[in-house]
Amino acid sequence: MPASVAIAGCLVSVGVAWLNSRVLTLTFFGTIASLCLGLLLMRWRENRSRDPTLLETPFFLAHDAEVFKRYRAISRQMLRVSGRVEPNYRKSALRELDVAVEKLTEIGDGKIVFQGTEAWRLVYEQLLRDPSVLVYRSVALVKNTSYWQDGAGLQSMQLNFDLIARSVVTIERTVIVTNELWPPDDDLPTEMLRQWIHEQSVNGVYIRLVRKSDLLDEPELLRDIGIYGFTATGTQEFDDSDRRTSKFTLDFDFDSVRAAESNWNRLNVYATPYAEILDRFSLGE
Numbered sequence: 001m002p003a004s005v006a007i008a009g010c011l012v013s014v015g016v017a018w019l020n021s022r023v024l025t026l027t028f029f030g031t032i033a034s035l036c037l038g039l040l041l042m043r044w045r046e047n048r049s050r051d052p053t054l055l056e057t058p059f060f061l062a063h064d065a066e067v068f069k070r071y072r073a074i075s076r077q078m079l080r081v082s083g084r085v086e087p088n089y090r091k092s093a094l095r096e097l098d099v100a101v102e103k104l105t106e107i108g109d110g111k112i113v114f115q116g117t118e119a120w121r122l123v124y125e126q127l128l129r130d131p132s133v134l135v136y137r138s139v140a141l142v143k144n145t146s147y148w149q150d151g152a153g154l155q156s157m158q159l160n161f162d163l164i165a166r167s168v169v170t171i172e173r174t175v176i177v178t179n180e181l182w183p184p185d186d187d188l189p190t191e192m193l194r195q196w197i198h199e200q201s202v203n204g205v206y207i208r209l210v211r212k213s214d215l216l217d218e219p220e221l222l223r224d225i226g227i228y229g230f231t232a233t234g235t236q237e238f239d240d241s242d243r244r245t246s247k248f249t250l251d252f253d254f255d256s257v258r259a260a261e262s263n264w265n266r267l268n269v270y271a272t273p274y275a276e277i278l279d280r281f282s283l284g285e
Helices: 003-020 026-049 057-061 065-082 087-108 120-129 151-165 191-202 254-270 274-280
Strands: 111-115 135-142 170-177 206-211 224-228 232-238 245-251
Touching: 057 065, 065 087, 087 111, 111 120, 120 151, 120 224, 120 232, 120 245, 135 254, 151 170, 151 191, 170 191, 170 254, 191 206, 191 274, 206 254, 206 274, 224 254, 232 254
Parallel strands: 135 170, 170 206
Antiparallel strands: 111 245, 135 224, 224 232, 232 245
16 A cells, blocks of 8 residues: 555544544544554655665655755766767767766765776875774785885875874774895894884884785785775785786775775784784894
């Protein structure tokens, strides 16, 4: 039975009862009101559980002025595409639209992907400054001594130090080091990498170290990733030279944060705090 019909029936019942009796009790009114409210709530939940139709979509989006503005802009361009009939243009345009749909689907899933650009560092800074991000956990998969040693990387490190000094965020970083940069017989990584690690430690970053070779049975832990509180995860992928970012993915889905936290805890079973290593060996050795 449609909810609107049931609600109308409720109102008719109330009217008839009023005409037939002047001694309606509060219990009767309460029962009728509860039934009507329950039916309204059921209808509201049904509407919320399904996707809006094409006709309903603009009305659903209208309450969000920022998204609606972009919806209108996209709709206008789609109309322009539809108005062109040249076959070769349409084939190319439809291919590009398919790519755009894939990108929008990615965004709808909570993922923001940056391809081969340093623009992601602006979002990185924004996340670290967000009041809801109290703890930032980072896994640095270091394959060469130039890791985060360029201008943008050094600027990001300085941001880390500034935010720690102002007690804005707590930062923990587990550094996964290759055997080339931390030979099994050496107490500490190579000097250049050791300086980078030590600078972070003295500036308040809680550092742990682990050799990559210790994780051969845990390949899923070999990822360069950041966990921004309970807000998002960021995964960095490098090009073939392992020196430049080829892709950076921000995932705002809570399940991704939970999975990253689980991997973080597993990773640190193998890692050793840098301060503990210093207690055993001096930097001069």
